Amino acid sequence: MDSRQYPVSIDLGVPESAPAPEPPPSGPWVWMRENLFSTPFNSVLSIVTLVGILAVTHGIIGWALGDRIWRAVAANARLLMVQAYPTEHFWRVWVSVGVIVVLAALSLAYWRVGSKLAWRELSRVLVGIGVGLALVSASAIWHILGHGETPRLTIVSLVVGVVLAVGAHRYAASLGEEAKEPRVSTMTLLGLALVILIAFIWVMQAPVPGVNEEGFNADVWEPIALSTKVPWTILAVLGVVTYWVGLGLREAMPGMRRVLIALWVLSTPFIYMVLFRGPDIDWLEVLTLDTPVFLGFTILGGLFLRWAADPKSGELGRFLAGAIFVLGLLSLPFIDTLMLFKVSVLGLGTFALLAPTFAGSPAARRQFLVAWAGAMLLIVIIFRMGDSASALGFRGSTFLGGLALTFALAIFGIALSFPLGVILALGRTSTMPILRTVCTFYIELVRSVPLITWLFASANLFQLFIPGGLEVDNVVRAIGAITLFSAAYLAENVRGGLQSISRGQYEAADALGMTIVQKTSFIILPQALKAVIPALVGQVIALFKDTSLVAIIGLFDLLLIAKNVIPNQSQFLGSFMEAIVAVAVIYWIFTFAFSRASIRLEKRLGLGTR
Amino acid sequence: MPGDKDIIVCEGVKKWFGDFQALHGVDLSVKEQEVVVIIGPSGSGKSTFIRCINRLEVHQEGTIVVDGIELTNDLRNIEAIRSEVGMVFQSFNLFPHLTVLDNITLGPIWVRKKSRSEAEAIGRRLLDRVGIPEQAEKYPGQLSGGQQQRVAIARALAMEPKVMLFDEPTSALDPEMVKEVLDTMKELASSGMTMLVVTHEMGFAREVADRVLFFDYGQLVEAGTPEHFFTNPQHDRTKLFLSQIL
């Protein structure tokens, strides 16, 4: 079969490739003729569009440089960032940001997020930035001269723009063919951008209304981040250092990824505690209630889990596990006892149900028991922290606001809606008809009604459905509404991923004898989630933008501050436009950065799959 | 050579797909260490039949007993049979997000409850046996079709099955890769594994099979030793089929 007979056999060797023919002449004029003036219609279109763009930009710059009260934004920077969060508790905000920075830097290092850029690509961006800067500066100079003032700073920025554009272009040209090779690390660029940003905070000055001998309303020039430049610098350095440490750790401890994911999960309740509560812990209760509950559930529950995990206990183990789970579920509405007990029983039921799946071998069993002890510890701690009266003299809804609130809503919303969305998606694609009906009904109902009505429900209806006396913070309620809402959308995205997985994958897992839980968590979900990462990032961006809706139910996020607070301050009366434009710019920067990152991610994933 | 103990016994197995009856009552028993090759035109129910044996498809009437365990709705029996019957698919069905080694060790660790080190030792030994020990850390997408199918065989073997089912294992392969997979299967057969193979490779059937079965219209039309089967087929449909493919 293998000995194929060819009628003629000539040894041609591998043909040498001839040099490619010379590319056609190129240059700016050729380029313009091809891309702007190829037909008369195109020429007209190009000129009209160009004039239109220039006129609009020039107009906007003129408006911005005109009689505007930009001081209103500069002076209210703190308000826009954290609203009225008490100054003496700012360390709580910094700690929260610090936790996120450290985790983000470690994750960047562990998942090798950085990639290499070609100089050519980079120089294009730099030329674009340079030309844009030069054009804006030129327009600004025109306006400033029109006011009869001397444009000093703008001339500098004009020169910088021109130098940047020309320099980047010349450098890329001088590299020749080399410019096409990916050389520049994106992480280095990110670091560089960070350094420039920090330098900017220290050097750049903005007019702030200050109290000096001439009167209240006089402007004082101060650095942009007046009171926060030191902490920001420390955080930036911390980020860079942890990134390097992470690179080192990655070699030393490759198994850290799981720990990192766990830390991300834990960071959300931690940040919540730090930001909103300073629990005044009743140590007597800790001794008399928490410790016994923890020990009891850990030891007795652990013994039960150990037994249930043993293959010998068979169906009886599963039956008991299911019974405990159902008991925990039913106890939530029907049994009047401490929530701590109910949740612990529910947790034990869940663990017991998973025990035969995950705790087969003795080594796995030990890990599983440790995980159970950890989970119990977490349950007890969270309940203790949540139940104790807060020693802080403020409540989150009134004091946390601005960008911090936006991020809090977004981060908590994503962290909580993600698991719920995955469960709903699994339910909707399940072969079990009742489960499928329930999940489909939930998803479609939530999606057909706008978010704002759910937010109204959280603000006005929520107290109807919780036992009397219990008071839940506005922010927490909004997070709840956002979570329930965005879970339905996430579920639809995840469903797309689940449906993209071939039947063969399910069958192969079945043929190996895997249980449903194993099949789902080792085979199906990892692939499904990877397939829909771009859609998920899109959903995250949508959620980030949607947080602005909480302004309507009266939470002081960026938008409400810009709409109702800043324009009504006596010294900045009527600065509506300035404030709203500033907020739009803040949102734009973050959302644009997210979407760019998502595009890069998509490209990388596209390269990785076959 | 086959032993004398029956390891698979099927009696009157019937199966419908909605409006279509795929199996019209199949009776078959397979001895330990026997190699059975199933041939037949496409749509004849041969794939459906072997997929019923590890319950990827659920037969609706009749009885299937594997190693003394009857395939019923009993959870315990299904779990037991799935881990005793290995399966190799036409389209490999490797898990693309896991490395070759992880593909192989997944079953031993989570289903057979072995420790990771033990499972990895088994995995490396099996990769050695199917002739690709150097590919352990790669992802399935980086391998050729033939290599992927050999990984799939190793993955099934890692469960230490008593029976191996092959569902057209070479149909999705380029011609020059068929041989490497068939060689692996021959080696496996000579080591005494009980095998049920659905294939169109008549050369393999002639060389390795203890028995050849011919399926048509969901029925087991004819069975016999390769010599008998290829030289002196009894049934008209068998003759027609053989004349078309040989």
Place this chain on the structure above:
Amino acid sequence: MASAIERQARPPLWRDVRILKWIVQFVILGGVIALILGLVFTAQDNLARQSQTISFGFLSRPIGITLSEGFNTLPDTAIQALGVGMMNMLRLTWTGILAATLLGTIIGVARLSSNWIVNKAATGYVELVRNIPLLVQIIFWQVAVRLLGEATADRAIKVPFGDEALLYFSAKGFAFPWFNATPTRWQWVAFMAVGLFLTYLIYRWRIRVQEAGKGEAHVGRWTIGATIVFAVLGWFIHPIMGFVGVAFGLLESLAANIPVIIVQIVLAAVALAVGVWIIRQRLDQLRTPSGYGKFSDDDWYRILMAGAVGLLMALFFLVVPQVSEVIVGQAELFGKRVGLERVFGEVAERFSFTATEAPFDPNLPRLAEGRFVNYDPSFGKVVTIGFASMWLGLVIYTAAFIGEAVRAGVMAVHKGQTEAGLAVGLKRGQLLRMVILPQAFRIVLPPIGNQYLNLAKNTSLAIAVGYSDIVQVGQTVFNQTGQTLAVFLIWMVFYSLISLLLSSGVNFWNNKLKLVER
């Protein structure tokens, strides 16, 4: 051989996978029901403590509320106010959808343009608009429009046109010339419907002439000409459509006098018929040449559910005559007649004009008498600042997403299609019109339908700029009456219906296109 098999007894229940599957589901269902019951009990407790009750009775009681705009800005009852809110929401939705589709298509085409600067300008538009939250944009437009308006608080800026004004602009919004409809417009519209049908027949006839090969048939000219002829004709002879009014008048008296039991029986029969139809569809899929194959659990579940729901609905109609009375219009709902009788009556009223009055009256905007700027609503078209900012925000935002969908759709048409078209010898324009666009349209339709849904839901942001849509009105209503839950349920039903309508419309077109493909 048979001796080798010892048939096992049935497995115990707790090990039978088929039973287990259902046990798990019933446990989940039980959990969900328990959760809902728990919430309901808590709500009852809480309501009892506040000695409140949930009822929809408040809808028919008088309410003091002033709406920013709509067909009735001073409604008497809550239900009327909510009705105006719904109409305002729908107005915003359909005008927004039209404009966003138009702008979005332009943006999408510009994104695909080979002209560098047009391409980059469209990209810049999309990147700018897409990355700023819609609500921020709406507030931006509100501030921008209001700032212009506040500059002229005491008087309206006027663009003169002879003695009158072409445009007005003030804190009360814009006013511009418009064709204001007169009561006879419905007769004209009905006439046009008949006329368009006749035009379609003419179009078919000309196509046949063309295909018969008897020279140029001027299909386009005939079609456009016929449309214009019917439009002009209808302008003068629309009273001939008066028979529609007579017919509906008869229907009205029929609805008023029909015994309710007959309506009940008809409705019950329809419910049963739908159930039976669904079951038969299912059975048809499972039918085999030799009787039915084996049903899976899922098949049984669907058949039983369809049967049970159909039966329950039928019983409901038979046992509760009130529903039928309301539907037919013999009883009131929240103090208003909403049933068929009312509908027929309203239609009859709209087709009762015998004079050949013009259906539309073109006129210029006019200011009302008074100290402050006010527009006369019966002259020209007035657009409030609330509507303008909502509309601008929605259109500009949604257009960016529609543009992206259009671009993705065109790019998704396989390159091979272009090559095949060029190989057949089509010109670029023909290629686009006959090969690329039909295929792109099919790809684009589902995402654009999604954007329509988003736009409809985003109209709910109107509350931020004080435009009286259903959410804004609803909030005022529950602030006054305290019936939050009831209002919330109304919102839910209303938006679900709108979503259902829009998505079934998109699905309809999608299926139609799929059929064409075959």
